[in-house]
Amino acid sequence: MSGHGAAQPMTARRSGPLRGRAEIPGDKSISHRALILGAMAVGETRITGLLEGQDVLDTAKAMRAFGAELIQHGPGDWSVHGVGVGGFTEPAEVIDCGNSGTGVRLIMGSMATSPITATFTGDASLRKRPMGRVTDPLALFGARAYGRKGGRLPMTLVGAAEPVPVHYTVPVPSAQVKSAVLLAGLNAPGQTVVVEREATRDHSERMLRGFGAELTVEAAPEGQIITLTGQPELRPQTVAVPRDPSSAAFPVCAALIVEGSEILVPGVSRNPTRDGLYVTLLEMGADIAFENEREEGGEPVADLRVRASELKGVEVPPERAPSMIDEYPILSVVAAFADGTTIMRGVKELRVKESDRIDAMARGLEACGVRIEEDEDTLVVHGRGSVPGGATCATHLDHRIAMSFLVLGMAAEAPVAVDDGSPIETSFPIFMGLMRTLGADLSDG
């Protein structure tokens, strides 16, 4: 989906109390990985709860282009007949990853150590994002990348015919880079080592082990040392994709700021590499009860009972950023309704997401009457307990910016519109319907 259809403006108005149960769709990160690892295993991987957002559907299409057979049996219920590690065939067409940085970077990793060539592109947002962060380490395996200036898509990746294993220290906290290197390491002989200074989401490590790869993680003074033994035969799995905590963040935060709300969000991941938002919300005074803690799909989960709360501003430390990197936009909305100042430090990675999220949030919040401060690596929101609203916010092809401003509109004094809500389809296609069922006053246009 490199093209982008007509913009879809959407508006949120001050809403009555939100009530009910919010069933969140499957985790986006785990869904991409289930399809890619399924394609690299020999035999049939069965996936339930797959997120059928556009990002994941684009990865499914790509896996077909590399030779895997994918069958959709029903909603979220898929089979992937994999071709084995090193079994990818050369795609005949350009691989279009749409809006998805995770999709393109993980797929590049998965093909970089096979003797095939593929050309990748994406939508206007993805074509602006840096790919050098993955093609640099992939070059160490012997792959060659030819892209636009600044390492931008469209880009052709020539896989290494005789890959060598690598030892790589990831220079930015990025699960995508770590995962691309690990996926490339699958088809290199010997041991590939990835050193991560700050722990990022660990779904690739958990799932690689689940598919039968030999992978160890060691704590060392320089960070985590992840060692993968190359050329395993991956065994097909049954993957039950847990719900996405990054999507759950939107109804949870909406319930906190819409007066009188009480909702239940079942099965939210408590994986410590993903739960920084929830730690922060509790520090702000959020009334969230974690009920029925258990394991689902290999992830620790709990049912969240969330009640509208009086919140106070907090300082979010930089070391927490990797565990809540996608949640800063919605946190900055919650911060606007809190009493006092919230300081988010160490967030410069937000500048290279689907949009420059610091800039997008800062401009939209200002337009809604919220006082903010920003620098390259920091966002500060001065909360006053209420927000005037009454603006149209630009979403820059970014699903999380769109959902964040719609949540803001549910509690602001005057309606808040977004210029284009269509990117919500990439990660949380049922967002509008689900939020309306809970009582949100949302309209198209």
Ligand code: S3P
């Ligand atoms: C993801 C990693 C994060 C995150 C993205 C999903 C993943 O990106 O923002 O939405 O599935 O590995 P970075 O690795 O660039 O931080």
